[in-house]
Amino acid sequence: MKKIFAILAVAALVAMVGCAKQAAPGSTVDDQQVAGAGQTQGSGGGTTGGSGVQSQGGSAMPAAPAAMERVYFDFDQYTLSADAKATLEGNAAYLMANKSVWVKIEGHCDERGSDEYNLALGEKRALAVMNYLVSLGVSKNRLSVISYGEERPLVAGSSEAAWAQNRRAEFVKN
């Protein structure tokens, strides 16, 4: 899935750079479709499974995933892994295809580490994500960040598996 996103994202970027003006009229329809799909997949949490890619049928349209996916980090790290970058490229494609979506990026940590340090680390993670999305062409105005440190774990528990899932950035539609 991640590789597909990466490929699609690259394709999308090429398409946007190459023929942004030609693509513009069609993308309105695309916006509605994708926004509708996002709503049916649930709100509130904002992050959904990223269950698929909207196939546009035509060849010129940039394809985008149906939703933004969360990204994960290593312990005490806020650098983006190759996996995280691939996911973010998909998220960027989604945001490019859904111009009305404004997103709050939440940075989270696992329960290890001190609370204050993790608040800072969570913000570093959210900012790293935001900066990468901006570098992919997403307008900074549409993005904001907040850190919850270790206050909002995704899963309970003190196992390596739980920690790995909790070290993350989430995407919440504003």
Place this chain on the structure above:
Amino acid sequence: MRTLIVSLVLLIVSVSSAVAAEELTISAPGQQTLPLALTDFIPTPGQTPNPALMNEFQQILKYDLELSGLFELVNPDSFLGDAKRIGLRSVDVNFSEWRLLGADLVLKGTYRMDGDRLVIVPRLYDVPRQKLLYGVPVVGDRASIRNFAHELADKILEALTDETGPFKAKIAFINNSTGNKELYLMDTDGHGVVRLTAHGGIVLNPDFTPPPQREISFTSYKRGNPDLYRRELRSGVESVISRRSGLNIGGRFSPDGRRVALTQSQSGNTDIVIIGANGRGRTQITRHWGIDVDPSWSPDGKELAFVSDRRGNPHIFIVDDGGEKVRRLTFEGKYNATPAWSPKGDRIAFTRLENRRFDVYTIRPDGTDERRLTFGAGSKEHPRWSPDGRFLVYSNDVSGKKAIWIMRADGTGGRPIHTGQGVSQHPTWSTRW
């Protein structure tokens, strides 16, 4: 008073004659304990006894005095006739009885109701010298019995060491039993828990203003962003101290109460800043791409200890309050956090993450004499000093969830004081209440 204490100590030395004199400082718990006879207070003639009330009083007093580590309580079963005699004047006390039991100190007392007011008259005697050390009556309504007991414990410590105790004070902490993290207040023995906030979100990391204000700062997400607030404890009125975009966390009032050190990240980087306690003015103290958090003032207000990952792993550093010079304090370990400068300035407590759990350490501000205070199961986090520097309050999750614990500054006597519902964390100790 000091000469009295010295002579008292010397007397003990002459009896035991085992320890070198320079080691005998009564303010250092665990090194030398004084045998104290704690008698039941007696109703004055004509008064209806209220054993339940006085039993509560004695239990609190006993808890505090035992926790201080300064005393060894003489077994009440061994008490002779004088414990039941009402005579409080030194000529009335049968000192030879107490000397026989090996007590160096005896606390006697009476109580009576004066209308609605409870009057307790304590008498603390130096047995070898047959001298009154403390005897100021406490007067108030009977609902304040816990405060009376804590106050008397404080005064007994003061009579013996020239420095009052920290027991008649409050501990603020965070608890999530409502489903949200809110701010609470309790006595230093964990009684009288009161919830202060109802923000319905996340409240974190409280800090009391220095005396005489009774205000408390904390970070809350109540407007969505982690902002720093102050709250007047009597009225409950809250106002914003720092509400910049990004983090406004880890607020600590300067010793004079005029400034607040905290972590902000408006620039996209987390740095230590100092602002006015009213929120005005701003001096950036650290300028580094790394994470800088958890400032703690030196008691003279000239320096701040803080955590930074500027050398890779989180370590403790010290910076002057102008942000001119940064020096590294800790070199051991791979993850050091939450520094807390002692009120006397002589040590800095912090935590170190090793083998998946935190333990509490202290170190001198010059980086020497690092000592580990806690051992065994449980992650011990967020140490804060009592205002007299005799104790540390912290969280410990040895029971499976974080609870508030207390220990002596040398790491002995650790015990839970609040183990109620939910997770309890981020304790901080007020000055005299």
